Amino acid sequence: MYIINDHPILQFSRDKKVTFYYNGRPLEWYEHDPIAVALHANGIKVLSYTKKYHRPRGFFCAIGKCSSCFMIVDGMPNVRTCITPVREGMQIQTQHGLGKFSENLSHVTARTEEPLNLQTEVLVVGGGPAGLCACLEALESGCSVTLVDESLQLGGQLIKQTHKFFGSSQDFAGVRGIEIAKILQQRLSPHIDSGQLKVFSNTSAVAYYEKENLLLCEQSERRLLLIRPETIIVSTGAMEKFVPFVGNDLVGVYGAGAVQTLMNVYGVLPGKKVLMVGAGNIGLIVSYQLLQAGAEVVAIVELAPSVGGYWVHAAKVRRLNVPILLKHTVKKVIGEGEVEGALIQQVDDEGNFIGEEKYIGCDTVCLAAGLSPTVELFWQANCEMVYVNELGGFVPKRDLTLRTSNPRLWVAGDVAGIEEATTAMLEGRIAGLSVARNLGKIDEESYRKKLENYWDRLNQLRMGETAYRIRRGLKQAFFEQASSLVRFPEEEIYPSQQDEEFQSGVLSQSMVNIVSPPMDLWKKKKGGLVVIECPQKIPCDPCHTNCPTGAILPFENINDVPKIDYSKCTGCGLCVAACPGLACFVIDMSGEQAILKLPYEMLPRPAVGDRVSCLDRYGREVARSRIVVVQEPRKDKTYVVHVPIPKELAMHVRAAKVIRDG
Amino acid sequence: MDEKIFVCRCEEVTLEEVRKYIQMGFTSFNELKRLLRVGMGPCQGRGCREIVLREISKATKIPISQLNPGTFRPPSKPLRLGLIGPDRQEPQLQTGMTSDPQTRSG
Numbered sequence: 001m002y003i004i005n006d007h008p009i010l011q012f013s014r015d016k017k018v019t020f021y022y023n024g025r026p027l028e029w030y031e032h033d034p035i036a037v038a039l040h041a042n043g044i045k046v047l048s049y050t051k052k053y054h055r056p057r058g059f060f061c062a063i064g065k066c067s068s069c070f071m072i073v074d075g076m077p078n079v080r081t082c083i084t085p086v087r088e089g090m091q092i093q094t095q096h097g098l099g100k101f102s103e104n105l106s107h108v109t110a111r112t113e114e115p116l117n118l119q120t121e122v123l124v125v126g127g128g129p130a131g132l133c134a135c136l137e138a139l140e141s142g143c144s145v146t147l148v149d150e151s152l153q154l155g156g157q158l159i160k161q162t163h164k165f166f167g168s169s170q171d172f173a174g175v176r177g178i179e180i181a182k183i184l185q186q187r188l189s190p191h192i193d194s195g196q197l198k199v200f201s202n203t204s205a206v207a208y209y210e211k212e213n214l215l216l217c218e219q220s221e222r223r224l225l226l227i228r229p230e231t232i233i234v235s236t237g238a239m240e241k242f243v244p245f246v247g248n249d250l251v252g253v254y255g256a257g258a259v260q261t262l263m264n265v266y267g268v269l270p271g272k273k274v275l276m277v278g279a280g281n282i283g284l285i286v287s288y289q290l291l292q293a294g295a296e297v298v299a300i301v302e303l304a305p306s307v308g309g310y311w312v313h314a315a316k317v318r319r320l321n322v323p324i325l326l327k328h329t330v331k332k333v334i335g336e337g338e339v340e341g342a343l344i345q346q347v348d349d350e351g352n353f354i355g356e357e358k359y360i361g362c363d364t365v366c367l368a369a370g371l372s373p374t375v376e377l378f379w380q381a382n383c384e385m386v387y388v389n390e391l392g393g394f395v396p397k398r399d400l401t402l403r404t405s406n407p408r409l410w411v412a413g414d415v416a417g418i419e420e421a422t423t424a425m426l427e428g429r430i431a432g433l434s435v436a437r438n439l440g441k442i443d444e445e446s447y448r449k450k451l452e453n454y455w456d457r458l459n460q461l462r463m464g465e466t467a468y469r470i471r472r473g474l475k476q477a478f479f480e481q482a483s484s485l486v487r488f489p490e491e492e493i494y495p496s497q498q499d500e501e502f503q504s505g506v507l508s509q510s511m512v513n514i515v516s517p518p519m520d521l522w523k524k525k526k527g528g529l530v531v532i533e534c535p536q537k538i539p540c541d542p543c544h545t546n547c548p549t550g551a552i553l554p555f556e557n558i559n560d561v562p563k564i565d566y567s568k569c570t571g572c573g574l575c576v577a578a579c580p581g582l583a584c585f586v587i588d589m590s591g592e593q594a595i596l597k598l599p600y601e602m603l604p605r606p607a608v609g610d611r612v613s614c615l616d617r618y619g620r621e622v623a624r625s626r627i628v629v630v631q632e633p634r635k636d637k638t639y640v641v642h643v644p645i646p647k648e649l650a651m652h653v654r655a656a657k658v659i660r661d662g
Numbered sequence: 663m664d665e666k667i668f669v670c671r672c673e674e675v676t677l678e679e680v681r682k683y684i685q686m687g688f689t690s691f692n693e694l695k696r697l698l699r700v701g702m703g704p705c706q707g708r709g710c711r712e713i714v715l716r717e718i719s720k721a722t723k724i725p726i727s728q729l730n731p732g733t734f735r736p737p738s739k740p741l742r743l744g745l746i747g748p749d750r751q752e753p754q755l756q757t758g759m760t761s762d763p764q765t766r767s768g
Binding site (some may be wrong): 050052053057065066067068070078080113205206207208209221224239244245246248249332372374376377379380386389393631 | 710743
């Protein structure tokens with residue numbers, strides 16, 4: 001019941017089934033997937049019982065960081081089942097407390113291999129967007145590089161991002177995260193073939209010994225790596241923050257990233273009814289992805305008075321009938337061992353509970369209340385650290401080349417401060433470049449040029465209105481004060497203050513008027529005119545770069561809201577398919593009925609003639625209609641469907657849902 | 663169902679315990695770590711450290727940025743002893759000390 005067989009965007013590689021044994025019971029799942037996933041797919045969420053209170057435990061982070069997924073595997077206790085692949089004949093047992101070794105210890109120790117001693121010019125720890133780009137930059141400059149990564153697949157969190165990225169088209173905007181991961185890997189592969197890059201996956205960096213300049217890693221629980229690098233780029237990413245509330249350790253309370261891993265990497269759903277805690281970008285994106293995967297999101301609760309993520313992400317889930325409850329928090333998760341529901345309540349500005357408690361039935365609670373940078377290696381390396389709330393916690397101080405106070409260590413990506421993948425990739429570039437220069441691999445002039453170019457792009461991406469916290473945080477994270485390279489806006493740009501509806505992702509009426517095309521032209525224009533509901537200054541340009549007629553004007557600043565020359569718009573709908581926020585619509589008012597051209601990324605896949613329920617910005621059904629045209633302009637699984645609706649609903653309907661029965 | 667709020671999943675330390683010990687005057691992460699085992703479980707404090715520091719900060723009115731977040735000792739994840747030991751033969755149930763008190767005291 002938890003297995004996703006059909007998905008609007010993803011296909012899951014399920015090659016070969018293996019039989020494994022769970023407490024002696026034979027079960028089947030696909031080779032190479034983690035044990036914890038194989039168990040979930042078989043409906044088993046309880047992995048262990050705790051040592052003190054004997055409480056059932058499931059996994060929480062799913063990326064090898066939280067250690068909540070320990071089980072006894074082939075006689076060995078404390079195996080992290082979220083990053084250990086299932087194999088034919090594997091014996092998996094529920095672990096009680098610290099677990100026990102099996103009687104047959106020789107069997108347990110048999111797989112141990114001799115430690116591997118390695119030297120390398122550049123060591124990159126963590127193969128996410130920052131780490132992969134750091135590798136590429138260092139390799140392109142001629143360095144020899146070693147990459148260690150904890151997961152089974154390279155790409156970090158990119159491998160679970162089904163949405164298209166924001167940012168500049170130069171830096172992958174409009175491309176889905178999963179595709180970016182593939183592109184980066186493709187670019188790395190010639191370097192692997194040539195031997196210039198060595199990759200160790202499923203390998204955790206566990207210790208750094210400063211005096212010996214030794215980084216100790218462990219691969220797949222069977223081999224030690226002793227690496228002596230000349231330079232180290234640490235891009236270890238982050239982990240979901242754990243949140244204190246009653247029942248926060250119940251089985252079914254997951255970090256949002258864990259839910260993404262489960263459903264988007266392996267095609268297994270954590271549950272059917274999900275309560276999302278947190279309306280930052282992760283909470284909003286994962287909610288949308290849960291809908292794509294076939295789950296119901298019963299609500300998103302957010303402590304703050306407005307969504308913290310991009311407004312367009314909020315609008316996307318609101319119009320699919322997901323309520324976003326601002327100034328609300330989860331008070332208690334209820335269930336006997338596994339989640340059955342949750343009590344939520346409103347809070348006032350001081351954080352005190354007010355009003356009635358509300359019960360929400362759900363089988364999964366997904367925590368998206370922020371991330372904490374994974375910084376242990378920096379502490380071990382005696383780097384100067386600083387606590388910056390806006391960046392997610394303690395982070396290493398760095399200079400403009402992202403070098404820390406320990407001259408051997410550089411930092412890039414979320415571990416330098418929680419942002420997003422587009423900025424992480426540029427940070428990786430900067431760190432890789434600086435390392436190459438340090439090793440004498442690049443001449444001063446090209447180094448300068450490239451460094452300035454990367455900083456220019458990074459500065460642009462950080463000029464949006466939701467990035468004001470990041471900017472405030474970054475001011476504390478550098479050794480130097482803002483220099484010629486790091487730029488901040490002359491006057492700080494804060495998120496626009498609007499009414500409460502707007503803050504939760506619904507366009508207010510005054511703004512509806514602003515985004516409506518001029519009626520005299522609109523009525524005459526066959527094919528329709530574009531309506532862009534993108535009221536927030538965020539770094540994004542695919543609507544412009546994909547517009548073939550120049551109707552969507554070039555951006556002076558990539559964070560500007562789109563401007564339209566309606567006389568040039570032909571209503572082609574290419575922007576509808578390209579917009580990462582699904583905020584572009586084309587509406588043809590030239591006929592008797594309005595024809596609405598909408599983006600569509602859900603199941604069931606749309607076909608001409610399908611009956612649809614037409615939903616407004618709140619997700620309420622306001623009409624029924626039939627699809628008259630289905631296009632897939634970019635061949636990337638974002639469909640553009642044409643739906644006729646009464647003209648008076650043209651500025652109300654913003655989503656369509658295919659109805660297959662009844 | 664009980665009303666426990668967990669701060670540390672690994673060592674099952676509750677918010678109530680952390681607050682109680684802070685009230686008793688243990689206002690550094692390292693002290694709480696030794697007394698309650700926060701940060702000593704297999705995740706090495708990745709989940710609990712910040713919650714504990716926030717509680718210390720609230721009680722002492724010292725901003726988190728000025729608190730000592732505790733010592734980060736390697737390894738940052740559980741390692742099999744068999745991987746680190748000098749020889750990789752089958753482990754014996756020996757501690758290096760003999761059970762004979764005569765030879766042990768030396």
